[in-house]
Amino acid sequence: MPLFDKKDKSRYDTFTRRSVGMGAGMTAVFALLAGRLYQLQIRDGDQYMVEAEDNRVSERLIAPPRGRIMDRFGVELANSRRNYRVLLVSEQATEGVARALDTIGKVIVLSDQQKRKIQHDIAMNKKFVPVPVAENLTWDEFSRVNLHLPYLPGVQCDLGETRDYPFGKELVHILGYVASVSPQDIEHDDDPLMSLPGMRIGKRGIEKKFDKKIRGSAGASRVEVNAYGRIIRALGKDAGEPGEEIYLTIDREVQALADQKLGDESAAMVVMDVNNGDIIALSSTPGFDPNWFNVGLTNSQWHDLTISDHKPLLNKVTSGIYPPGSTFKPAVALAAIEAGIATPDYRVTCNGRITVGNHTFNCWAWTTYHHGHGSLDVEGAIKNSCDVFFYETARRVGIDRIHQAARKLGLGAPTGIELPGEHSGLMPSSEWKQKTYKQAWQQGDTLSVAIGQGYVTATPLQLVQQTARLASGKAVSPRIVHSVGGKLIPRPDVTKLDVSDEALTRVRSGMNRVMNEGGGTAFNWRITEPGFEMAGKTGTAQVRAYSQEEHARGITKNSAMDWKLRDHALFIGYAPVIDPKYAIVSIIEHGAVQAHPHVAMARDVMLMCQQRDPSRMPAAWPVTNSASAAPPWVQGAAQTISPQPVKAGG
């Protein structure tokens, strides 16, 4: 057998042929690879470059500093303070988040509720995002955590900024507060800041109303990140826009006195500049410390706030609605004079009672002293707060003309103050009753309204607006925000009230005599300092109807009843009597007692306010307020229509 034969040749040929074929196949594969390279790198290269850049660069949000809130003189009412906080990066918590929280809990106090919230926050964020575990720590707590840091993997100590309210609960109903972002908040707001861990947003008051302005806009740092999201290096930074600063019309000094005077009563007081509507003080008690919400309210704190019958969460000035009681009588008087019924010669004789239809209505004097006021003109009726006079007069004027006059004074409609949740109160008319109850207006309804009871309700803010309008003769509306971010809050020009000067003069005269003439219902609480005299009107608002039987038994004496059933005590006033500057309303819920503490506190606040005279002091706000300069006609009009102060005891 030969070593090599034809079979060898045959297979060599086959091998060569097939090798060439495979070579061709390999060439084709290489062509495919090259083609694919062309496709990815040249044809689609630009698109992939963008994607690679998206991978590489990540934007980290920077929370801008929240804008401060100042009073009219630049006193900081809301600012930022150092916030010692502890953060947890879940991916670095080598023993798991639950374990880490337990360990931290041994160093500082962490409730189960807090732990659940932290777990939730961690679940909502990427593993490398630091999530706040505890904030607003004391220096002691903070140093304790720092000391234990080596045993707390994933824990970071951080010095941040947090909202602070230096005056605590004093301004809570104006400023509101900030608190953590809720899931519902995120739904309605696509600001990227909303998802920032530890972010706070305004939940009430100015903080809520102007939240987007105060919040500022998110800054961003462009950072290079790796595939796990860890920052490799910074590429650039945009600090964002700091929140805008807000100047209020409030004078903190007056505010402090008002708040102090109200004390722990369930009460409200508001002071307003009658010429331009600036709210000088706005206090509603009891309040609560807004810092609680920032730090995180405990369950028991929240429980206490919500169940208290003093309603600390409610801003009673804007959202508390009360029957105005006798403080409504000046409005009725105005309507009667405007209607031409209460002419200077018009008098009504009060015998203590009046019978309309088959109902007998008592004057308060009858209930208290069992006699009437005798013959009264409109000013005397205001001075004595004679119910019978107003029953009779209102009956003649009719509800719709009262409605008309009251609406001119701003009742029955929101004032438009820059605070959320304002209530509009109710100023009824016959048309309103027909629409609402499908019933005709009854004369009895008119009589109730005549003394500020029945359907009519108002907020203290509406009452102070009414008082300011009566005092100035201008259609002023309350405003509490002067400027935002250096820009004036635009508002319509103050126009003259559409009421005759004569009517205003006579109503003012009546209110003057309430305080400054012997026998006036508030004579004992007048301001005696010359030049600072106050005019006003007291009021008592029944929270429920008394039966004839109760009247007979004298059970209407407030001290004999449960607190919840006692009458509200109201007072409206303005000062000085000549050329008025300020109007005030004070209300103590269920506080109608002979001592009239609500008038006394109004007197003290008004005296202090006039002596201090914040409207004349140079304000600190950064823009000049052209609207606050009185229009030329004010001076003359005020002089012609202002009554002379009546000598005390005259």
Place this chain on the structure above:
Amino acid sequence: MSLRPYAADKRTLSFADKLLEVNWGLVLLICMIGLAGIAMLYSVANAHFQPWALRQIGHFTLGLIVMLAASVIDIRVWMSLAYPAYGFALLLLVAVDVVGHVGLGAQRWISLGPLDLQPSELMKIGLVLALSRFLHGKSVEEVSKPVPLAIGLAMIGIPAIFVVLQPNLGTTLIILADGCSLLFLAGLSWWWIAPTLGAVAAAVPLAWRFVLHDYQKARVETFIHPEHDALGKGWNITQAKIAIGSGGVAGKGFTQGTQSRLNFLPEKQTDFIWTSVCEEFGFVGALALLVLFAVVIFYGVQTAMSARSQFGRLLAMGIILNFFFYIMINGLMVMGLIPVVGIPMPLLSYGGSAMLTVMFGFGLLMSVHIHRQVEIPRHSGGII
């Protein structure tokens, strides 16, 4: 060309003769590719020699020595060692199932001192050697006869089964491709080939149903719809394509590849090293490297066809096809044309086993080249 006994003087090449005969051009090509790989390993480690580049220099240097050593050994010696090498590789392959430790979810390694040995890599060389040896003794007609064909298929199938059980789908595919290519080159009849191809086509759905592991199926599914799971299993493919595409024409520059530097690329130092080449050197650089690969393969095919012994021809072609299949599967995989299977890019990817077997393979290829004039009778079994 007359069939005559090989010349006696060709039987005894001196060592110096052999060194002169070494194709230094090919050595240069391999060094260029190897250095490119080391440079990329330096780059993907954020411009550090640790942990990969320095060790890869060691692997490559050792590989060069192994290659040159293998090249000067007489081809008939290799022929004699073919079956023992195959047996040894098979033994290791069985052993790996017993003592191998887990790497990337599959048992593939045996630790031999500092080197993690991958028997499946050795098996590729062992199979090419043994199959070339076996087919060397078979004429075209004999190759297609049932008994020799059965033996040949068993030589392919037995290691393939052990490798697929590891499980290592990529290497199994390469073993099957290597073996079947050799049968084809040895002259297997089309009467066998055509029906087999048909049967394979029919078997694919069955394999999907009963043979493939879940993670292998997941790879295929991910490949077909990478966008369904762009952050999960589709991540690898998506990020690899971004890396390649973002290189553009000229690339981002050496060590400037953001995708690899920032760890967006998975297994960037091993299976996905090619994407870094594309990212940093762009279309120009990647194409240049492809050309280098193509030239090496062209040289290998030429060597095969110039050898005078059937063993040498089959061995050379087997070696170069093995090299080609690596490139093809890795290239198609990282560029998103086939599902992800664990196959490194030869000479570029980090890893001692793969480097040594590839270099050893080139050594055998050079041995074929140096001893291309050696004629070996069909019934000879080597010289040992």
